[in-house]
Amino acid sequence: MQLQSIRAIVTGGVSGLGLAVAKHLVAHGGKVALFDVNDEKGAAAVAELGEANARYFKTDVTSEAGVVANVDAAKDFLGGLNAAINCAGILGAGRMLGKDGAMPLSQFQTTVMVNLVGSFNVAKAAAAVMQNNETFEDGERGVIVNTASVAAYEGQIGQAAYSASKGGVVGMTLPMARELSRFGIRVMTVAPGVFWTPMVDGMPEAVQQSLAATIPYPSRLGRPEEFADLVAYILGNRYLNGETIRLDGATRLAPK
Secondary structure (H helix, E strand, C coil), X not given: CCHHHCEEEEECCCCHHHHHHHHHHHHCCCEEEEEECCHHHHHHHHHHHCCCCEEXXXXXXXXXXXXXXXXXXXXXXXXXXXXXXXXXXXXCCCCCEECCEECCHHHHHHHHHHHHHHHHHHHHHHHHHHCCCCCCHHHCCEEEXXXXXXXHCCCCCCCHHHHHHHHHHHHHHHHHHHHHHHHCEEEEEEEEXXXXXXXXXXXXXXXXXXXXXXXXXXXXXXXXXXXXXXXXXXXXXXXXXXXXXXXXXXXXXCCC
16 A cells, blocks of 8 residues: 555554654655544644644544544545554553552553553444445555554563553454455554653653663664654555564563
């Protein structure tokens, strides 16, 4: 699929990895619908990308009816829908047994709902629209790219909820790809390591340097543009399907 023909929904699209993806797609001729919950950043993102190229839709990815309605509205704005990139997520950090006692179950549930259920919710709503697209080469009708994390494989202390949610994203990639293959819809997942995002920007510099030092090569945090480059490559390479790609500088997370 050529980038100039991409008509994409990007969740978490007003900052961090999602905004980087949106910028990359628009720079190469695509159009994007930004699903997020921050109105101020949404307006700023649309101003930067251009109103002809991008529109912000306030979206709770855990709401089934809300997502279906916004996917339909996004399709109308985009003039079609052939890509969905799920970048919305929350960290949900916390120990099972912390200083104040056991983790409230609601904290675990919220993390899984946003990161895992939200990704599935958007993916299935987008696929329901894409299945009716005219076919491109090889019968392709659309692409779904989810975002996991290296924490899906080496979760650290305090990441039980986050790792479970991201492990679920990895786990559903292949069965989703297998099921949607008959419609010509590919499903891929990217598992990024430690990237420069708004969450990392808020950390003390010493912590940022410590994180960078744990990455074998290159010994620095990932750049959102590098994540966007990989997503764009996935969109363009039709033989990539049903797999999770680690993008992490060969890092492996320590226990803590």
